[in-house]
Structure formats: C-alpha cells, structure tokens
Amino acid sequence: MEQKLNQLKARLARIADLSGARSVLSWDQQVMMPVGGAVARGDQMGTISGLAHEMFVDEEVGALLDELYQEYAGNAYDSDEVSLVRVARRDYEKRVKIPTDLVVEMAKTAAMGRQAWQQARAENNFAIFAPLLEKTVGLQVRLADILGSKSGNPYDALLDRFEPGLTFEYIDGVFSGLKKSLVDLIEQIAANRDRVSDDVLKRDYPEAAQIAISSEMAQALGYDFNRGRLDKSAHPFTSGGIHDARITTRVDDHFLPSCVMAVIHEAGHGMHMQSIDEALYRTGLDTFGLAIAESQSRFFENVIGRSRAFWTYWYPKLQATFPHLSDTPMETFYKAINKSAPSLIRVEADEVTYGLHIMLRFEIENELINQRIKVADLPALWNERMQSYLGVTPPNDTDGVLQDIHWSQGGFGYFPDYLLGSILASQLWDAFKREQPDIEERIACGEFAPLLLWQREAIMKHGNKFTFPEIAERATGQSLSWEPYMNYLRAKFGDVYGLRAKGH
Ligand SMILES: [Zn+2]
Numbered sequence: 001m002e003q004k005l006n007q008l009k010a011r012l013a014r015i016a017d018l019s020g021a022r023s024v025l026s027w028d029q030q031v032m033m034p035v036g037g038a039v040a041r042g043d044q045m046g047t048i049s050g051l052a053h054e055m056f057v058d059e060e061v062g063a064l065l066d067e068l069y070q071e072y073a074g075n076a077y078d079s080d081e082v083s084l085v086r087v088a089r090r091d092y093e094k095r096v097k098i099p100t101d102l103v104v105e106m107a108k109t110a111a112m113g114r115q116a117w118q119q120a121r122a123e124n125n126f127a128i129f130a131p132l133l134e135k136t137v138g139l140q141v142r143l144a145d146i147l148g149s150k151s152g153n154p155y156d157a158l159l160d161r162f163e164p165g166l167t168f169e170y171i172d173g174v175f176s177g178l179k180k181s182l183v184d185l186i187e188q189i190a191a192n193r194d195r196v197s198d199d200v201l202k203r204d205y206p207e208a209a210q211i212a213i214s215s216e217m218a219q220a221l222g223y224d225f226n227r228g229r230l231d232k233s234a235h236p237f238t239s240g241g242i243h244d245a246r247i248t249t250r251v252d253d254h255f256l257p258s259c260v261m262a263v264i265h266e267a268g269h270g271m272h273m274q275s276i277d278e279a280l281y282r283t284g285l286d287t288f289g290l291a292i293a294e295s296q297s298r299f300f301e302n303v304i305g306r307s308r309a310f311w312t313y314w315y316p317k318l319q320a321t322f323p324h325l326s327d328t329p330m331e332t333f334y335k336a337i338n339k340s341a342p343s344l345i346r347v348e349a350d351e352v353t354y355g356l357h358i359m360l361r362f363e364i365e366n367e368l369i370n371q372r373i374k375v376a377d378l379p380a381l382w383n384e385r386m387q388s389y390l391g392v393t394p395p396n397d398t399d400g401v402l403q404d405i406h407w408s409q410g411g412f413g414y415f416p417d418y419l420l421g422s423i424l425a426s427q428l429w430d431a432f433k434r435e436q437p438d439i440e441e442r443i444a445c446g447e448f449a450p451l452l453l454w455q456r457e458a459i460m461k462h463g464n465k466f467t468f469p470e471i472a473e474r475a476t477g478q479s480l481s482w483e484p485y486m487n488y489l490r491a492k493f494g495d496v497y498g499l500r501a502k503g504h
Contacts, residue, residue, distance in 0.1 A: 001071050005081060008064045011055065012088065013282040016241075018052040023239045027246055029114065030233045042111030049107035050100050057096045065089040083465040084283050090164060091284070097146050106139050110409045117408035118234060126379050126397040133407060134375045137368055140412045144369055155369045158413035163289040163420070163468050168366055171416045174423065175359050178482040182355050185489060189340050189352065192497045198339040200328050201256045210251055213321045214263035217314065221300060222452035223247070223267040224274050235405040236262040236347070238269035238297075242281055245273035257337060258348065261301055268300035269293055271452055275460035285463045290414055292468055294421020295428060296455060302351050302422070303429045303488075304451060308334050309443040338496045342390035344399045352489055354422070356389045361404075361415040369412060424472050424480060426488040428458065431476040 022045060029041050055061075068085045075082050113132040120129035144154035149167075156167045215230055228240075233248040240246050247266035252258040272293060280286040304310050311318075311334050318333075319325040325333070340350040346357040364381065367373045373381060382401040387393045394400030406414050432454050433439060439450060458475040472480045493499070 001068065004064055004068055004071075005085075008061070008068065008085075008088070009283060011058075011061055011064075012084075012284045015052050015055050016282040016284055016286065018048050018055070020241055022048045022052070023241070024244075027239045029111065030235075030237065031231045031248060035115065038111060038115040042108040045111050046104040046108040050104040053095065053098070053100055053103040056092065057098075061088075062092060062096065065092055078465065080277075080279055080283075080285070080465075084285055087464055088284055094147060094161075097148075098143065099146075102139065102143065102146070106143070106410055109135055109139060113408035113410070114405065117402065117405060121234070121398045121402050124396050124398045124402075126402060129402065129408070130375055133378075136407065136410050137375060137412075140410055141369060141371065153366075153370070155366045155413065158365075158369060159416070160413075162411075162414050163291045163417055165467050165469065166291070166416075166420075171362065171420065174480070174482050175355075175362065175416070175419070178355060178423075178486060179359060181482075181486045182352065182489075185352055185486075185493060186340070186342070186356075188499050189493060189497050192499065193341060195497050196335045196339045198336040200325070200333060200336050202254050203256075203322075203324055205253055205256050205322060207251045207253055207259075209321050210253075210256065210259045211249075213318060214249065214260050216317075217260070217305075218247070218263055218267035218270075220446070221264070221267055221271065221304075221448050223270050227274055228270050230263065236266050238266045238273065241273055242276050242278065242286055245270040255348075261305060261337075262347070264305040265297045265301035268297035271300075271455075272296045272460045275452070275456040276463040277461045280463045280465075285465055287464045289417070289464065289468055291417035291420040291424070292459065292471055294418045295424035296421075296459060298418070298422045299425040299428060299455065300451075303425055304443070306337055306351070307440070307443070309440040311337070312444040313446045335496050338493070340493060340497075342392050344386070344392055344394050345403055347403075351422070352493055353390060355419050358415055358419040360385050360389055365412050365415065420468065420480070423482050423485040424468075424476075426485040427472065427476045427478065427480070428455070429488070430484055431458075 025041065025044055025048070029037070033041060065085060065088055069089055072082045072085055077083075077086075109132065113129075113136055116129045116132040120126060140158060141154065144157040147157035147160070149156035149160070151167060151169065153168050159166050159168065159171070211230070215225075218230065219225060227243050228245045228247060231246070231248050232250060234250065236247070236249050238245060238247045247263065247270045249259050249262040249266065272288065276286050276288075311330060315325075315330045315333055338350065340352040342353050342356075343349055346354070346361075349357050360382075364373070364378070364385070368375075368378075379397050379401050383393050386400065404415075406412075436442075436450060436454070442450060459471060462471065466474065469480060472478070
C-alpha cells in the first residue's frame with residue numbers, strides 16, 4: 001500500500017507544481033503584466049490548466065484512489081494519508097466529469113474576462129464586459145450541468161466547487177435567519193447615525209506611509225515577509241502557497257481603511273497559507289476552501305483589526321506616522337473605523353451592512369445560473385436591489401455591478417463564503433476567548449502572537465483536510481450558526497453607537 005500511496009503522491013505533487021506555477025502567472029497578470037499580454041497569458045493559463053486537469057483525471061489516478069480508499073476504510077479519519085485519499089477522491093469524482101476542452105476554455109475566458117472587466121471599469125462601460133460575462137455564464141451553466149447536483153439546483157454544483165458540501169438551501173437557511181436581525185440592527189444604527197463620523201479617515205494619508213504602517217501591522221500579526229510580499233493591484237488578493245504567499249492591496253490617499261484593512265485581511269489569508277502543515281506540501285491538501293479562508297481573513301480584519309484592543313496599541317503609532325491625527329482621540333478613531341452606514345462597495349462595507357451585499361450577490365448568482373435573469377439586465381437589476389436592500393443606488397456601473405472581479409473569473413458560488421467565513425470567525429473568537437480570557441488585554445499591549453498560534457492549531461495547519469462544517473465543529477465544539485455572529489455585532493455596534501439593548 002505504501003508503494004501505491006507514494007505513486008499517488010508523486011502524481012499529486014506534479015499537479016501541485018502546475019497549480020503553483022499558474023498562481024504565479026495569475027499574480028503577474030494582476031500586478032505586473034502589460035495590458036497587451038492578456039491573449040498570450042490566456043493561452044499559457046489554458047495550457048497549464050488543461051495539463052493539470054489531464055494529469056489528475058487520468059485513469060491510473062482513479063484506480064490508485066479506489067484501491068487506497070478501500071484499503072484505508074476504517075482508519076483514522078483525520079490522519080494525513082486517509083484525508084489525502086478522501087479529499088483527492090472527492091475532487092477526482094467531480095473533475096473526471098469535466099472535459100478538458102471546457103477546462104481550457106474556462107481558463108482562457110477567465111484571462112480575457114479579467115482584461116475586459118478592468119477596461120470596462122476604467123471606462124465605466126458595462127457593455128465592454130457584457131459579451132465576456134455572457135460567455136462566462138454560459139460556461140458556468142454548462143459546468144454546473146456536467147457536475148450535477150442532488151437537489152437539482154445547478155447553482156449547488158458551483159457552490160460545492162469552492163466549499164464542498166454547501167448548498168443553496170443550507171446557505172439560504174443561515175442567511176434568511178440572519179437577514180431579519182441585520183436589517184433590524186441597521187435600522188437602529190440609522191436612527192443614531194450622527195453619533196459616529198468617519199471624517200478623520202478621509203484626511204490626507206500619503207501612499208508610502210500607508211504601505212509602511214500596513215506592512216508593519218501585517219508583520220506584527222505574524223505574516224512572514226520572507227515567504228511573502230506586498231504589492232498593489234486593482235482588487236486586493238492573496239495567491240501562492242506555504243513557501244510563497246503573496247498579498248496585494250490598493251491605496252486611496254484620502255481614505256485610510258482601503259489600504260490598511262485590505263492588508264490586514266490579505267495578511268490573514270497569507271498567514272493561513274504560510275501556516276499549513278509542511279507535511280501537506282504538494283499533496284493537494286496544502287490549500288483550503290474559501291469559507292474557511294474567509295473565516296481567517298475576516299477574523300484578522302474585523303474581529304481583531306477593528307477592535308478597541310488592536311487600536312489601543314496601534315493608534316499612537318498611527319499618530320506618529322500621520323501627525324495630523326494628534327488632534328483626534330483614540331476613541332473617536334475607533335468609532336470612525338467602525339462607522340456603519342449603507343454604502344456602494346462591498347469590500348469597503350462595514351461589518352453590519354456587509355452581509356446584505358453578500359445576500360444580494362448570492363441571490364443574483366442563483367438566478368443567473370438558473371437562467372431566470374439575463375446578463376444584459378444585470379446593471380439595472382443590481383441598482384434596483386441595492387436600493388431595496390441598502391437604500392443606495394450606484395451612480396455608475398463601476399461602483400455597481402462592475403465592482404467585483406469574481407464573475408470575470410468564473411467565480412460563481414464564491415461570494416456566500418465571505419459571509420459564512422465572517423459567521424465562523426465570530427464563533428472562533430468566542431471559543432478562543434473561553435480558552436484565553438485575557439486575550440484582549442494582551443492584544444492591547446501589542447502581544448499578537450497568541451492569535452496566530454491559536455488559529456494555526458484550530459484551523460490553518462489542517463489545510464484542506466476537513467470540510468467547512470467539519471472544521472467549524474472541530475474548532476469551536478459547535479456546528480455553524482448565525483446567532484453568535486449577530487450577538488457579536490449587537491454587542492460591538494451597540495457600544496459604538498450607544499444603542500440601548502432591546503429585548504433580544
Ligand atoms: Zn478574502
């Protein structure tokens with residue numbers, strides 16, 4: 001059996017190398033590549049994706065997986081070997097259904113789509129992106145049809161790609177419970193909106209100083225710059241693996257959180273990659289599902305990065321970096337970075353309204369993939385729903401339907417994972433505080449190491465071994481539920497806005 005396992009590992013290692021190479025090419029496209037490189041890059045990505053796919057869906061891999069699966073039946077579920085076979089087999093059964101020509105076509109279209117999306121944003125013209133998006137939706141519908149789903153909802157097949165086992169019905173069950181409570185809190189905040197101003201965040205913040213202090217924060221939290229780097233891109237992202245996990249940000253000279261919070265978020269992803277158990281390197285388990293990923297990035301960004309304890313330590317340093325802040329007390333700044341108001345841009349939304357941005361996308365995606373709505377109708381539909389959910393209408397498509405990169409990449413089924421990650425993040429925080437009740441005092445003193453240590457043990461080191469519901473249960477002792485998230489939001493924003501507790 002040892003020999004069979006080694007044969008399988010040797011194959012998975014080569015596939016992992018291709019996937020690593022692809023992620024460097026993708027990083028390059030978003031950070032360095034000249035516009036004219038898009039077609040060639042599309043070809044390269046297509047070839048590499050096709051090769052990786054063919055190597056993986058090979059009959060011999062299928063036979064090895066079947067034999068090893070039988071052999072390991074009854075062995076410890078969470079051992080590396082058993083997990084490797086279980087996860088690889090689950091992926092194999094999905095991927096073997098997908099024809100190589102579709103894989104290549106999707107990779108090429110994604111590379112072209114990215115360019116069209118960037119151009120459409122620059123020129124504020126949805127029509128530039130629409131044909132590529134139509135093609136992408138068509139490919140996704142075809143993919144969903146090939147993969148199939150137990151429920152008969154094609155969107156489930158796509159949700160499952162980013163976080164195995166999650167379905168529209170499951171997510172909708174969590175979201176619809178949450179929605180009512182969120183809307184209720186948003187209304188309470190709206191009635192007290194004058195109590196918090198974020199004017200202080202809109203002062204002059206020169207780019208170089210923003211990058212410098214953000215990097216310092218990332219490093220203090222535990223992001224390892226020897227195995228990472230920070231660059232600028234249109235849409236912040238993290239890519240790579242254990243030994244080279246790169247992060248990016250964007251900078252607005254007149255809105256501090258755009259850069260600082262993006263860096264903390266992406267550093268959360270970066271630390272996650274860097275913290276995967278070395279034993280999982282090149283096995284295909286050295287990655288993670290996207291809801292699990294977001295539980296880490298949004299933990300560092302929001303639960304920690306927007307906490308009073310965090311800024312108790314960092315605010316004096318921020319004042320030293322930007323001397324105009326000397327007239328502003330810490331408490332004013334803390335409230336400013338937690339200002340909650342309906343806004344246009346998801347990545348800049350506060351923690352309370354964020355959920356509604358996700359629900360809007362989740363519902364639109366479900367309808368698009370079920371072909372109940374058309375690409376051409378998206379801009380109007382988007383604006384209509386923004387108005388009805390959040391009470392704001394985008395002045396243009398760049399700040400509306402064009403704001404996110406995901407659809408240009410064929411990333412349908414990804415968005416709900418952000419909110420599921422946030423929900424898990426607050427459950428993790430509760431579990432963490434039960435174990436280390438003085439953690440907030442330690443953070444306020446600049447002691448950040450316990451955060452990464454705890455998350456590494458609870459979540460990060462496991463890579464892709466467990467599903468989202470499994471890891472939630474293992475790390476917190478409870479299954480995923482939205483109530484702790486809502487309790488967290490009520491307590492925090494009740495304090496920030498001086499709301500009187502209602503009878504919840
Ligand atoms: Zn993220």
